[in-house]
Amino acid sequence: AAKKSLGQNFLIDKNLVNKLVDASGVGTGDLVLEVGPGTGTLTGVLLEHGCDVVASELDDGLARLVSERFSDRSRLTLIHGDCLSSKRVLSPEIAGALGDRPFRLVANLPYQAATPLMLVLLTGHPNCRGMAVTIQKEVADRLMAGPGSKVYGTISVIAQCTARVRRVANLPNECFWPRPKVTSSMVTLERLDEPLTDDAARLGAFCQRVFAGRRKQLAGLLRSHGLTPDPWPENIAPSARIESLAPGVIETLAKRCLGV
Structure with missing residues (x-):
């Protein structure tokens, strides 16, 4: 049964x-x-x-x-x-x-x-x-x-x-x-033959951290996790929320925050 x-x-x-x-x-x-x-x-x-x-x-x-x-x-x-x-x-x-x-x-x-x-x-x-x-x-x-x-x-x-x-x-x-x-x-x-990420495990760990604060403004959210993108992506406003970003943009953000 x-x-x-x-x-x-x-x-x-x-x-x-x-x-x-x-x-x-x-x-x-x-x-x-x-x-x-x-x-x-x-x-x-x-x-x-x-x-x-x-x-x-x-x-x-x-x-x-x-x-x-x-x-x-x-x-x-x-x-x-x-x-x-x-x-x-x-x-x-x-x-x-x-x-x-x-x-x-x-x-x-x-x-x-x-x-x-x-x-x-x-x-x-x-x-x-x-x-x-x-x-x-x-x-x-x-x-x-x-x-x-x-x-x-x-x-x-x-x-x-x-x-x-x-x-x-x-x-x-x-x-x-x-x-x-x-x-x-x-x-x-x-x-995908050409995935949008070269390290899905790293991206997954990043997402699980930042989506916990999905409604927060990005600059403050990242700062609260000790993360600073270097350089800050031109196409993302510091006041944006993580839930508004496309998957490929989040991958770019993860790479820049983690210095990859």
């Missing part, structure tokens, strides 16, 4: 499972990370497509179920445990199973894992070449938000500086069991 504490809602519409795999673009021989396989519906489709799947399942009963269901599939590596060893680090078991190969995240993500996992992969794992995920609509909104939006923040800047983000569809809650109280979205992220 799904556990509310783990944020589990199983995607039960097989057409949407197929749509998610199609949107991911994965095929024979591709390496896929799946987090929260649940009963294994998506896992089965990925294996049918000839993918090598590294799946991470935290729930004891579901891990056993998936292990038994696919016991004859050599392409599946099932890891019983959390996908992250902390909010900022992929678990060593998963990192070891993925090795140095390029991979894609294809998953119906447990709700509370979505933002931390996506941030970790975007900032610390350039071998993650793309993602196709179902997530809460509000998380998808944050990924795609622009300057001035109330939900524009760290994940918006990181996602847009490192990837091309696309909403494939919004999904009604009857596509899931148990029915969640919120709407979900299917989203793809494709790594």
Whole structure:
């Protein structure tokens, strides 16, 4: 059974499972990370497509179920445990199973894992070449938000500086069991060949500091963190707010503040 504490809602519409795999673009021989396989519906489709799947399942009963269901599939590596060893680090078991190969995240993500996992992969794992995920609509909104939006923040800047983000569809809650109280979205992220940042981890750490004071004037906000851009970017007014700046402008600001 799904556990509310783990944020589990199983995607039960097989057409949407197929749509998610199609949107991911994965095929024979591709390496896929799946987090929260649940009963294994998506896992089965990925294996049918000839993918090598590294799946991470935290729930004891579901891990056993998936292990038994696919016991004859050599392409599946099932890891019983959390996908992250902390909010900022992929678990060593998963990192070891993925090795140095390029991979894609294809998953119906447990709700509370979505933002931390996506941030970790975007900032610390350039071998993650793309993602196709179902997530809460509000998380998808944050990924795609622009300057001035109330939900524009760290994940918006990181996602847009490192990837091309696309909403494939919004999904009604009857596509899931148990029915969640919120709407979900299917989203793809494709790594940019030329990202807007050369150090996404540094940019992410900078954003998490400054977005905590999103309504403050920039000059005072930076000063409160002991930061001074050198030189001050000509296209940014000292009275501007961080929430009004485009992702690429925030990257420039971060570099100048950190002396990179």
